[in-house]
Amino acid sequence: MDPLRMSHLSPRKKRPRQTGALTASSPQDIKFQDLVVFILEKKMGTTRRAFLTELARRKGFRVENELSDSVTHIVAENNTGSDVLEWLQVQKIQASSQPELLDVSWLIECIGAGKPVEMTGKHQLVVGRDYSDSTNPGPKTPPIAVQKISQYACQRRTTLNNFNQIFTDAFDILAENCEFRENEDSCVTFMRAASVLKSLPFTIISMKDTEGIPCLGSKVKGIIEEIIEDGESSEVKAVLNDERYQSFKLFTSVFGVGLKTSEKWFRMGFRTLSKVRSEKSLKFTRMQQAGFLYYEDLVSCVTRAEAEAVSVLVKEAVWAFLPDAFVTMTGGFRRGKKMGHDVDFLITSPGSAEDEEQQLLQKVMNLWEKKGLLLYYDLVESTFEKLRLPSRKVDALDHFQKCFLIFKLPRQRLDSDQPSWQEGKTWKAIRVDLVMCPYERRAFALLGWTGSRFERDLRRYATHEQKMILDNHALYDKTKRIFLKAESEEEIFAHLGLDYIEPWERNA
Numbered sequence: 001m002d003p004l005r006m007s008h009l010s011p012r013k014k015r016p017r018q019t020g021a022l023t024a025s026s027p028q029d030i031k032f033q034d035l036v037v038f039i040l041e042k043k044m045g046t047t048r049r050a051f052l053t054e055l056a057r058r059k060g061f062r063v064e065n066e067l068s069d070s071v072t073h074i075v076a077e078n079n080t081g082s083d084v085l086e087w088l089q090v091q092k093i094q095a096s097s098q099p100e101l102l103d104v105s106w107l108i109e110c111i112g113a114g115k116p117v118e119m120t121g122k123h124q125l126v127v128g129r130d131y132s133d134s135t136n137p138g139p140k141t142p143p144i145a146v147q148k149i150s151q152y153a154c155q156r157r158t159t160l161n162n163f164n165q166i167f168t169d170a171f172d173i174l175a176e177n178c179e180f181r182e183n184e185d186s187c188v189t190f191m192r193a194a195s196v197l198k199s200l201p202f203t204i205i206s207m208k209d210t211e212g213i214p215c216l217g218s219k220v221k222g223i224i225e226e227i228i229e230d231g232e233s234s235e236v237k238a239v240l241n242d243e244r245y246q247s248f249k250l251f252t253s254v255f256g257v258g259l260k261t262s263e264k265w266f267r268m269g270f271r272t273l274s275k276v277r278s279e280k281s282l283k284f285t286r287m288q289q290a291g292f293l294y295y296e297d298l299v300s301c302v303t304r305a306e307a308e309a310v311s312v313l314v315k316e317a318v319w320a321f322l323p324d325a326f327v328t329m330t331g332g333f334r335r336g337k338k339m340g341h342d343v344d345f346l347i348t349s350p351g352s353a354e355d356e357e358q359q360l361l362q363k364v365m366n367l368w369e370k371k372g373l374l375l376y377y378d379l380v381e382s383t384f385e386k387l388r389l390p391s392r393k394v395d396a397l398d399h400f401q402k403c404f405l406i407f408k409l410p411r412q413r414l415d416s417d418q419p420s421w422q423e424g425k426t427w428k429a430i431r432v433d434l435v436m437c438p439y440e441r442r443a444f445a446l447l448g449w450t451g452s453r454f455e456r457d458l459r460r461y462a463t464h465e466q467k468m469i470l471d472n473h474a475l476y477d478k479t480k481r482i483f484l485k486a487e488s489e490e491e492i493f494a495h496l497g498l499d500y501i502e503p504w505e506r507n508a
């Protein structure tokens with residue numbers, strides 16, 4: 001996590017976000033050379049055809065504007081196979097080519113999957129059979145009953161397979177801009193919109209698809225509509241070009257720089273990091289100094305291979321002092337992400353005395369310092385109290401002992417060669433968070449540190465739907481006035497009356 005942007009407003013993305021998906025005309029790489037798609041405009045309309053073409057091209061599909069005999073797949077909507085064949089005859093397409101005739105649902109699934117999906121009977125347009133024939137169901141848009149979608153992320157399964165990235169990228173940018181402007185309400189609105197769209201098992205291609213989906217107010221729907229029609233949102237475009245947004249994005253990409261410092265530098269007229277760094281009158285914290293020193297490494301994402309290598313070293317060090325300790329990688333990597341801005345670990349030990357537990361992180365720091373594996377650390381002592389009620393604030397910080405550090409990962413500790421490591425590079429600076437919790441609180445801590453918007457909605461759900469208070473330490477039942485114990489995350493879900501959601505389904 002980012003120790004300076006820990007509010008619930010923080011989408012806590014430290015790297016420059018990919019915004020290319022919003023520019024309609026950028027050249028696209030073709031990933032699937034054997035597949036040449038043509039989308040039939042008839043009954044679909046120009047706008048929708050252009051929108052689908054753009055989406056598919058972004059995912060690496062070759063979509064032709066004109067029909068030619070190189071076309072291998074013809075995609076149509078609300079047409080029977082006979083309709084398409086009839087149309088083809090009029091176009092006088094070469095008899096040598098026999099393109100597949102497919103329903104638009106196939107292309108939408110391909111776009112969602114980011115690769116060609118298998119063509120099954122439900123996708124193939126049947127010649128001589130009517131589209132509305134019940135034996136050939138064709139596309140039902142949207143393909144699931146949307147009424148079932150909950151307003152709470154903790155009642156939705158959100159995997160990393162995002163069918164609506166074109167929209168969620170837009171709302172993530174708008175939310176971040178509101179965070180920079182400390183406009184909390186709008187920030188939450190955009191974050192909830194992005195979050196619910198990430199959970200949908202289909203791509204939104206028309207406004208009809210948004211019906212019945214919670215968390216999409218009129219403002220949000222207006223933006224969705226604009227993206228459907230124009231391929232981009234003018235508001236997002238304006239934010240991306242906004243000087244304040246660009247500067248805050250840049251400044252907060254430095255470890256140790258939060259909103260307050262960004263505001264100050266922006267007001268002082270700084271727009272680049274080199275100008276900030278060379279300004280003699282500015283005083284930097286130890287954290288910021290480290291942030292500048294290892295800037296390049298820290299803004300480049302941590303890969304899973306790097307995270308695994310760090311994990312081995314964390315376990316080695318922890319087990320040298322507490323051999324029975326459990327060390328679990330949490331945060332985004334536990335949710336299945338392939339990249340992260342840092343690597344988070346939860347440590348807990350069933351058999352150790354309180355003072356042994358309290359000394360562990362310092363001992364690990366001393367060991368790494370001796371071994372030359374530590375570039376920076378900040379150890380925050382525990383303020384945990386057994387009887388304290390959980391905090392009602394969804395963004396409250398937890399009270400466990402923790403350490404925010406920059407690890408020096410030696411190249412030889414990596415199993416395989418990493419494409420991001422240049423030749424001759426012998427180590428990489430990696431942000432690591434270590435959290436130490438009492439053994440009986442490990443399920444709550446694990447749930448909290450696995451994170452994403454999901455966990456904040458879990459706390460909101462507990463408060464509003466169950467009259468309970470949940471935080472990273474405990475679950476309290478306000479009606480019965482008791483603490484509810486849990487040995488596992490599953491038990492916490494059960495206390496809350498929720499179906500269990502796996503970590504990789506919590507990418508809300």
Ligand code: DCT
Pocket residue numbers: 001002006007012013014330331332333337339340341342343344395396397398448449450451452455472
């Ligand atoms: N966390 C928390 N309380 C906070 C802030 C964070 O319990 N006030 C938890 C929730 C997520 C977890 O820490 C890890 O945070 P990050 O590392 O910032 O997020 P991430 O999901 O791991 O994303 P990234 O891949 O960018 O590291």
Ligand code: MG
Pocket residue numbers: 001331332333340341342343344
């Ligand atoms: Mg993380």
